[in-house]
Amino acid sequence: TALRNVAVLGATGSIGTSALDVIARHPDRLRATVLAGGSNVDALLALCVRHRPTHAVIAETSRYAALRDGLSAAGLDTQAHAGNEAIDALAAGDDCDTVIAAIVGAAGLSSTLAAARAGKRLLLANKESLVLAGELLMRAARESGARIIPIDSEHNAIFQCLPDEANRETLRRIVLTASGGPFRGWCREDLAAVTPAQAVAHPRWSMGPKISADSATLMNKGLEVIEAHHLFGMPPDRIEVLVHPQSLVHSLVEFVDGSTLAQLGLPDMRTALAVGLAWPQRIESGVERLDLLTQRRLDFEAPDLDAFPCLALAFRALRAGGTAPAVLNAANEIAVSAFLQGRVGFLAIPALVEEVLAALPPQTADTLDTLLDADAQARRIASKVAATMT
Ligand code: NDP
Numbered sequence: 325t326a327l328r329n330v331a332v333l334g335a336t337g338s339i340g341t342s343a344l345d346v347i348a349r350h351p352d353r354l355r356a357t358v359l360a361g362g363s364n365v366d367a368l369l370a371l372c373v374r375h376r377p378t379h380a381v382i383a384e385t386s387r388y389a390a391l392r393d394g395l396s397a398a399g400l401d402t403q404a405h406a407g408n409e410a411i412d413a414l415a416a417g418d419d420c421d422t423v424i425a426a427i428v429g430a431a432g433l434s435s436t437l438a439a440a441r442a443g444k445r446l447l448l449a450n451k452e453s454l455v456l457a458g459e460l461l462m463r464a465a466r467e468s469g470a471r472i473i474p475i476d477s478e479h480n481a482i483f484q485c486l487p488d489e490a491n492r493e494t495l496r497r498i499v500l501t502a503s504g505g506p507f508r509g510w511c512r513e514d515l516a517a518v519t520p521a522q523a524v525a526h527p528r529w530s531m532g533p534k535i536s537a538d539s540a541t542l543m544n545k546g547l548e549v550i551e552a553h554h555l556f557g558m559p560p561d562r563i564e565v566l567v568h569p570q571s572l573v574h575s576l577v578e579f580v581d582g583s584t585l586a587q588l589g590l591p592d593m594r595t596a597l598a599v600g601l602a603w604p605q606r607i608e609s610g611v612e613r614l615d616l617l618t619q620r621r622l623d624f625e626a627p628d629l630d631a632f633p634c635l636a637l638a639f640r641a642l643r644a645g646g647t648a649p650a651v652l653n654a655a656n657e658i659a660v661s662a663f664l665q666g667r668v669g670f671l672a673i674p675a676l677v678e679e680v681l682a683a684l685p686p687q688t689a690d691t692l693d694t695l696l697d698a699d700a701q702a703r704r705i706a707s708k709v710a711a712t713m714t
Pocket residue numbers: 333334335336337338339340360361362363364365367383425426427428429431449450451452475476477529530531532533534535593
């Protein structure tokens with residue numbers, strides 16, 4: 325097999341470090357040639373020492389000198405870069421054939437699009453880019469021949485169970501599983517006083533703070549419904565959400581003949597990353613085997629939409645279409661960051677998202693500019709409303 329050159333965008337994050345762990349297990353077939361981080365130069369430098377990429381890039385331009393000097397002090401010949409344009413150029417450039425899109429939030433859209441337009445093998449963890457600009461991103465990939473392999477565990481599971489293109493009409497529906505997050509079974513009243521520390525303490529997965537908070541509100545599952553719609557061309561009424569607290573069944577695919585296929589595994593993102601890095605082959609990921617005899621139980625229950633209205637809001641935004649999902653995502657990013665900084669309570673997250681959706685009626689979203697405008701407007705309104713809630 326040919327050597328794959330991989331750009332890891334969001335290298336210093338939870339997905340990024342898991343990806344580098346898998347890559348380092350296969351020096352004969354995988355090499356990390358580009359590492360990109362946000363602002364944490366020390367973490368990026370430590371990864372450069374270990375993985376010796378050709379390029380290292382930091383989004384925060386004021387950190388350029390620190391990165392350049394750190395690389396040379398470490399005696400590395402890794403080239404230093406800074407800024408979002410540099411990330412986009414490296415994601416589209418000749419030094420990688422595979423791009424892991426693992427920057428968090430809408431900040432990841434531009435490099436994800438750049439990789440899709442350049443026809444890369446795109447391992448997509450950054451679900452917010454699909455929520456914000458799913459049609460554009462999928463079209464860009466179709467036109468360039470970029471292969472998108474979803475890394476989000478649910479979508480990766482579906483990807484593994486999916487029939488080939490010719491038999492897509494035999495799909496009846498897809499079922500996304502949800503752990504239910506740390507507050508599964510709680511009622512609305514009890515949720516009012518939860519702290520950021522409680523919200524990011526996920527019972528099954530170890531992840532970055534933003535997606536952990538999204539899992540606690542169930543907005544994560546809402547974003548994933550929209551993600552599934554774009555990735556698999558499924559209308560909203562054929563996408564179902566099922567709470568499965570053990571997080572061992574990562575999702576299911578139902579066929580017209582009554583068959584349901586599922587993918588199972590321990591909750592560790594290295595499995596999905598290994599699938600993406602090697603597909604259609606398989607490689608070792610470092611994840612232990614799933615022993616069902618020790619796990620023993622697989623439970624399923626319906627999501628509680630009263631206590632966790634974010635999931636219903638996401639379905640509503642998907643059905644409304646146009647700019648609505650972009651508005652939902654942007655308002656949620658502002659709400660989550662206000663919550664994580666202790667400026668608003670947990671229940672303010674759905675309240676804020678609902679208010680911003682109501683303030684910005686959906687418009688047709690045929691260009692990237694329309695979507696970015698909607699994103700910016702939603703952020704402005706959400707910040708204003710959040711300030712009144714403090
Ligand atoms: P983390 O918060 O752990 O990591 C985020 C990464 O993005 C860091 O490398 C960070 O750099 C970088 N970053 C942040 N802001 C910017 C910016 N403006 N420009 C460039 N880089 C930036 O997040 P996760 O790894 O948990 O999640 C990453 C993405 O993957 C998210 O979209 C999430 O929804 C998705 N995902 C994650 C899963 C998980 O298990 N963690 C599962 C499924 C999907 P720095 O460290 O320098 O700040």
